[in-house]
Amino acid sequence: MTLTxxxxxxxxxxxLAASDARLLILVATRKxxxxxxxxxxxxxxxxxxxxxxxxxxxxxxxxxxxxxxLLAAVSTGHLGPTLFRSTDLGQHWQEARRPPxxxxxTDGSGRAVQQTFWLTPCHANEPGVWYAGTSPQGLxxxxxxxxxxxxxxxxxxxxxxxxxxxTAQDGTPDGPKLHSIIVDPRDPAHLYFAMSxxxxxxxxxxxxxxxxxxxxxxxxxxxDLDDPTYHDPHCVRMCPSQPDRLYQQNHCGIYRIDRxxxxxxxxxxxxxxxxxxxxxxxxxxPRDPDTAWVFPMDGSxxxxxxxxxxxxxxxxxxxxxxxxxRLDAGLPAEQAWWTVKRQAMCADKLDPVGLYFGTTSxxxxxxxxxxxxxxxxxxxxxxxxAVETALLTP
Amino acid sequence: MEILIxxxxxxxxxxxxxxxxxxxTLSALVADLDRQFPGIRFRMxxxxxxxxxxxxxxxxxxxxxxxxxxxxxxxTVAIVQALSGG
Numbered sequence: 001m002t003l004t005x006x007x008x009x010x011x012x013x014x015x016l017a018a019s020d021a022r023l024l025i026l027v028a029t030r031k032x033x034x035x036x037x038x039x040x041x042x043x044x045x046x047x048x049x050x051x052x053x054x055x056x057x058x059x060x061x062x063x064x065x066x067x068x069x070l071l072a073a074v075s076t077g078h079l080g081p082t083l084f085r086s087t088d089l090g091q092h093w094q095e096a097r098r099p100p101x102x103x104x105x106t107d108g109s110g111r112a113v114q115q116t117f118w119l120t121p122c123h124a125n126e127p128g129v130w131y132a133g134t135s136p137q138g139l140x141x142x143x144x145x146x147x148x149x150x151x152x153x154x155x156x157x158x159x160x161x162x163x164x165x166x167t168a169q170d171g172t173p174d175g176p177k178l179h180s181i182i183v184d185p186r187d188p189a190h191l192y193f194a195m196s197x198x199x200x201x202x203x204x205x206x207x208x209x210x211x212x213x214x215x216x217x218x219x220x221x222x223x224d225l226d227d228p229t230y231h232d233p234h235c236v237r238m239c240p241s242q243p244d245r246l247y248q249q250n251h252c253g254i255y256r257i258d259r260x261x262x263x264x265x266x267x268x269x270x271x272x273x274x275x276x277x278x279x280x281x282x283x284x285x286p287r288d289p290d291t292a293w294v295f296p297m298d299g300s301x302x303x304x305x306x307x308x309x310x311x312x313x314x315x316x317x318x319x320x321x322x323x324x325x326r327l328d329a330g331l332p333a334e335q336a337w338w339t340v341k342r343q344a345m346c347a348d349k350l351d352p353v354g355l356y357f358g359t360t361s362x363x364x365x366x367x368x369x370x371x372x373x374x375x376x377x378x379x380x381x382x383x384x385x386a387v388e389t390a391l392l393t394p
Numbered sequence: 395m396e397i398l399i400x401x402x403x404x405x406x407x408x409x410x411x412x413x414x415x416x417x418x419t420l421s422a423l424v425a426d427l428d429r430q431f432p433g434i435r436f437r438m439x440x441x442x443x444x445x446x447x448x449x450x451x452x453x454x455x456x457x458x459x460x461x462x463x464x465x466x467x468x469x470t471v472a473i474v475q476a477l478s479g480g
Contacts, residue, residue: 078448078475079402079437095433101441112440 021391023348024089025366026070027358028057031382033072035060035090042354042368045377051090059343061119062390063145065127071146073116073132081115083132085146089392098148100132100140102156111136111156115174118343119146120181123188133178137165137195139207153207161210164198164228172196179342180236184243192246194236199228200248216264218252235282235342242289247321249282249294249342256321267321271296275308275315275326281345285353285370290320293327293347293355293371295340305360306337314345314355314371330374331365338363343386350391358384395465397427398472403438406431420451421461423471438473448476 023038034049055074063069075081083096102111115135122129128145141152155161184190189206201210212228223230232251239245244259254268254277268277278299285291293316298304313328338361345357355367362381417423428435452472
């Protein structure tokens, strides 16, 4: 296939030139976390790590509101889950005094958090407020910068939600998860989250109540479309520049919705049939709501969860999913059987936008031109679970 | 009494492999450990008061799972982790 770079998006007044800020890549892996400090051109990277060597790190996020607080969701194969915080870019870490934990019960019905999986800073006008999603599915909130956490909303113990969450037997191989916690930048009371499994849900009252948002989504053949139990959203993202638009990479395809419409549209049908539209990450352009990127994987047969045909590629759209283009310049042309997990691909906010992904084989790849050309920043890391970026002001 | 702390938990005890703690039951003993070394309990015991998988407590050389188990003077307590897996 001809590899034609996608046209560059128009820069806006919100775009940051690469010379204005230093980029930080936050890499969470099965055996620790690493920070990669970039030069202004995003060509050279200084590695800082490992942090938490030997620990399972699910997510590391820098608070964009203060520009200095890092939160890391950490566990091990043998110890219970916890969170660590740093206010000096990882030079020192302090454990959260009260990590996310479900309400204790005395009748044996209570659940235990196995892992904090997803971290989302709350609204820009709510400094210090964070949300966390866990495995098994739970929603938690901190109002003190991640030091203490409490169950949030009714969903953790609501009988209907508990039914939709299923059991560990129904979840993903690493356990069922609550993820993709999204805060509307126009209204902190407007929230979304997703559950694997359990579907996509929306709240307009600050999380006190949620309503499923499933119309238009497909499920595995033979199951009830109207039952959230059978819905498996892999990653949901809200367009930063157009919050009424969301994209979703789902177990059954790639979707888009434009609120207030309540029906998802399967834009992944426009992908080549030989590649399909199964995958995990969903990445959006910070300024152009028509531009998005995915990383398809082999979802055939027993679900190998590898790059289709061993030929990894990012696919991008510039028109909201009408057309897709393969973006693999610089990536291995064959015999590369890794893939990218749902939190392990992201975009920066620079102009042109930088894209980054970490692989299940421990490689960190970057593109400084919106996917036109890829280069490998690091190899031989442990399996990469999450990749985030942050801009550090000079 | 003296408690044996496994290596994965020694980040909480400043590297000490043996620490002193008191309690009339295992639960009280773990609570005393958490008072001295904040955060250590939740890594061992979940929010439903269940011992986490791979976590074992040996009382006088025998594995115990019931946190209400009473303790007596002269008992020896060892916290052990089965470091299985890759």
